[in-house]
Amino acid sequence: MAGEVSKAIPAKELWEGGRSPFSMSYGKMMMxxxxxxxxxxxxxxxxxLGWFRYTAVEWPVSDQVFFHIPFVHGNFPLAYVAFMTFVLxxxxxxxxxxxxxxxxxxxxxxxxxxxxxxIGGFIFLGSQVWEWSTFIAGTDGLISTWGDNATIxxxxxxxxxxxxxxxxxxxxxxxxxxxxxxxxxxxxxxxLQGTYxxxxxxxxxxxxxxxxxxxxxxxxxxxxxxxxx
Amino acid sequence: MERxxxxxxxxxxxxxxxxxxxxxxNIFKVTILLSVITAVExxxxxxxxxxxxxxxxxxxxxxxxxxxxxxxxKAGYIVMExxxxxxxxKSMKLTVLVPYIxxxxxxxxxxxxxxxxxxGENFPINY
Numbered sequence: 001m002a003g004e005v006s007k008a009i010p011a012k013e014l015w016e017g018g019r020s021p022f023s024m025s026y027g028k029m030m031m032x033x034x035x036x037x038x039x040x041x042x043x044x045x046x047x048x049l050g051w052f053r054y055t056a057v058e059w060p061v062s063d064q065v066f067f068h069i070p071f072v073h074g075n076f077p078l079a080y081v082a083f084m085t086f087v088l089x090x091x092x093x094x095x096x097x098x099x100x101x102x103x104x105x106x107x108x109x110x111x112x113x114x115x116x117x118x119i120g121g122f123i124f125l126g127s128q129v130w131e132w133s134t135f136i137a138g139t140d141g142l143i144s145t146w147g148d149n150a151t152i153x154x155x156x157x158x159x160x161x162x163x164x165x166x167x168x169x170x171x172x173x174x175x176x177x178x179x180x181x182x183x184x185x186x187x188x189x190x191x192l193q194g195t196y197x198x199x200x201x202x203x204x205x206x207x208x209x210x211x212x213x214x215x216x217x218x219x220x221x222x223x224x225x226x227x228x229x
Numbered sequence: 230m231e232r233x234x235x236x237x238x239x240x241x242x243x244x245x246x247x248x249x250x251x252x253x254x255n256i257f258k259v260t261i262l263l264s265v266i267t268a269v270e271x272x273x274x275x276x277x278x279x280x281x282x283x284x285x286x287x288x289x290x291x292x293x294x295x296x297x298x299x300x301x302x303k304a305g306y307i308v309m310e311x312x313x314x315x316x317x318x319k320s321m322k323l324t325v326l327v328p329y330i331x332x333x334x335x336x337x338x339x340x341x342x343x344x345x346x347x348x349g350e351n352f353p354i355n356y
Contacts, residue, residue: 022321032325043333047340054344061280077278082271086264093260096311100252103243201240206313213311217304223267224300228274229293 031207035214038176042218045169046225052161053229060158062227068134068141081227084127085219088177091120092216095184099209102202107191110205114188117212121181128174135166169226173218180215183208259310266299 022029053059063077070080094116101109134141138148138156148156155163187208196202244252277284277292309315314322 022324023318024321029321032321036325036328039329040332043329043336047333047336050337051340051344054341055347061278063274063278064280077275078271082267085267089260089263089267092307092311093256096256097253099313100249100256104246104249105243201243203242206242210312213307216311217307220300220303220307224270224296228270228296 025203028203028207028210031210035210038214039218042169042172042221045165045172046221049165049169049225052159052165056159056161058158060162065135065157066131066227070130078227080127080131081223084124084131085223087120087124087127088216088219091117091124092213094120095209095212099202099206102196102205105197105202107194107197110191110196110202111188114184114191114205118181118184118188121177121184121212124177125174125181128170128177132170135163165226169222173215173222176215176218180208180212183211255310259306263303263306266303270296270299 024032062081066081067075067077068080069076069083094113098110098113098117101113133143136150137143138145138150140148143149150156150163150166152160152164152167154160157163187204190196190204191202196204273292273295277288279289308325314325
């Protein structure tokens with residue numbers, strides 16, 4: 001990770017054209033700018049969540065709502081959410097390994113780690129589908145009985161805002177994961193076709209990686225502010 | 230098409246096999262750290278649940294701030310190491326971080342302040 005960043009560039013030269021002030025390619029810088037604005041959206045969601053929680057007289061405790069795990073009956077508070085967090089962290093690690101392999105122009109390595117990242121993304125998305133259906137099913141665990149299903153207007157756990165924030169925050173995040181998986185698949189196809197090999201560098205993996213890490217970053221905050229607190 | 234108007238900065242980011250080994254070791258360390266923090270958070274959440282009557286309000290208050298600090302540590306490692314911001318130029322770091330230090334902290338302060346002002350009797354949430 002040496003290179004441009006550690007190279008001494010006279011301060012005067014940076015602003016005189018031909019060079020970016022950040023010593024960064026245009027695409028990567030714009031990805032950062034996009035992520036900054038996207039983070040503000042999530043920031044607004046989480047601040048609104050905090051506002052409602054301070055305003056609400058009662059708010060459910062998450063370990064009494066999210067204690068199911070697939071196929072097994074019993075009380076496992078937050079276990080599955082922790083698993084989902086772990087999956088996302090691991091897929092973030094495989095992504096960073098793909099970026100690292102890209103810096104060595106190691107096509108086989110990039111392919112391997114990109115596939116691992118995509119699998120992690122699919123596991124997370126599948127988990128979220130399961131989590132949503134369990135949440136909607138309510139206390140009796142049946143999605144077909146409407147009486148205690150969690151909807152936008154009411155839910156068996158607490159104030160309607162509890163379910164509304166669940167749908168908005170995790171739904172918005174889940175859609176980001178979904179688009180991240182699509183982006184990673186497109187990048188993987190390009191890697192396999194040798195597009196970046198011809199270009200001489202794998203910077204696109206790095207840009208896709210920035211987005212994917214951002215998705216992980218958002219989940220870290222959602223995990224704390226929605227599930228833990 | 231050959232383009233000579235763009236300097237490929239990413240070429241400067243390329244590294245050799247030995248450097249790669251060092252970087253992978255660092256990635257591994259950060260992974261362990263993030264996993265351990267998550268495990269600790271979940272264990273604390275189970276053992277000192279807010280719903281547990283033995284856990285006093287004061288204890289939960291301390292846990293709450295502990296959670297926020299641990300979250301910021303995790304976020305810091307993800308942004309600085311995984312997203313590589315820690316190794317970018319200082320001007321880039323400030324461009325990304327300053328909006329949050331000013332805007333988000335201000336927003337949190339205002340939101341919490343206002344929520345406390347309107348909470349309870351003045352603005353009950355009925356369900």
